[in-house]
Amino acid sequence: MVSHKCVDEFGYKGYLLPANARAPRSARKRRSFEKEISEDDHQMCAIDLLATVAENVLFGNESSLMSIDNGIESNCVVSRISVKEEFPVEEEEPVKPVTSMSPCGFSSVINAKAENEADGFSNSGAGDSCQVGSFGEDVKPGVDGGEVVLDARPDVVVSLGSSSRTKVPPMGNGAMDDVNLFSRDDDENFSGYICPRVTKKPPRSVPRIGDRRIRKILASRHWKGGSRHSDAKSWRNYHLHHQRSYPIKKRRHFDHISDSFSDDYRLRTKMQRGSRTISSMKGQGATFVSSDSHVRLRIKSFRVPELFVEIPETATVGSLKRMVMEAVSSLLSDGHRVGLMVQGKKVRDDNKTLHQTGISQDNDHLDSLDFSLEPSSEKPQLLSSNPAGHVCEELPMCHASDMVTVFKSEHDSALYPSDSFGMKTATDDSKVLVPVGLTDLSPRPPCRKSKRSEQQQQTAQRRMRRPFSVAEVEALVQAVEKLGTGRWRDVKLRAFEDADHRTYVDLKDKWKTLVHTAKISPQQRRGEPVPQELLNRVLNAHGYWLQQHMQLLESTNSKLQQETLPQAEALLLL
DNA sequence: ATTAGGG
């Protein structure tokens, strides 16, 4: 039964009972208030995973802008590799005048990766071409200068089945059923970089991922779950978690989602004195004057976040590899753009030449550049009320000259709750396996029936977490004060009309947690603190409306009795 | 489609 306590504790001043106020649904068993999402402060120990975004395609086709000096096979996806960017000295077609780093540099590389994923990843039946375990070590010690570390933060957990009873099918049959891949970076940890869709996307042929129609199908409890989940639903879980963990996972068929990949990747690089070409641009006009001097950059490695792998002993090595592969390939898939910082300043103008930007072989003090991978789809924005949010711009970037700083900034960032990330050496981080080429064994539904729905299931994902701001809470409280609880649709219309990402269910849920928050001690609260004043109003309103509902219930009850009693008497008389 | 509540 509903407790009357609150009624006694709070006054009703200022509240008006709308004529249409509804009585609470029959007294459902009311459990203790929802437990605040309690995510441990999972640590995010990044592991150095040498990523081979290799692919000839990626690193330059004919012109081969970059060369992978690790001798990586093209079909390798992950492995510590070193990529060296070199500008041909006397090649045919000097790769266009190199005017901008982003367009013809890493950016294209990374994006190209997605385009060739099919070829590069699934085509690698000869997975052995990619050696595992080479990461962590400098492949080419001799090469000094530019080193770039791609550092991805998402804390991913790969869980392959688990329970002892689960029997993992022999590898090679593609029946990877018991797989879980989820992110430990659940809930709280995404807070800083939520990126609600700002601009409406053009009509899409497929329901957007945020669509409840799709999400509905998905299980929920597994998001936070760990290895304990296994068995039959594992396949689905895998995909769920997978999607969750990697919002950037390629969604070629389903358009992008507003979710941004909150975790950025970083690139550390060092400028290297380049070789001067024999004015290959000669005669092409003054425009290219600055292009005859080349800058060499070398991507030493890509850092990938730690991958936790939990897998039953009975699972096959192949299945394990596959999982890691999936995770990594997703990371590298797409949805990112490259950011560039020169001497601490972000370079936004893609049309500037390197020289104009200060990236010059003659610039001695410019010994480092900062690259970052950022969500490319949208301008991040914290709230609808903060249209000008430029979270992206604030993404911490790594600086080649100061690893400590790098780690520190990461450490300090709310984005990275981990307290140990980055402190590990590359070698330490390398404990995670490096998958071999992706064969045709990617996890599949036990039986494919309705391709369509299944496709949707695969791409559907949990909505990103979007903590309510104080302003939003304020609006919510005000609306509830006015409208009461139980009229969430009205609340939505009244106070969150323009906040597409706030459904009335969200508001209802938020109110629920607000009430809970208000009842617990400040020490137990988490997240952005809500002003006590607001919480007081929450309790007040909650108490008031609860009381109203109670009264309404009683009145209806008495009415019922008045109607029922006579009938009962009449029945007795018969 | 909404609402209430449990997970």
Add this chain to the structure above:
DNA sequence: CCCTAAT
């Protein structure tokens, strides 16, 4: 947040 039951 998600999901379901009940409206």
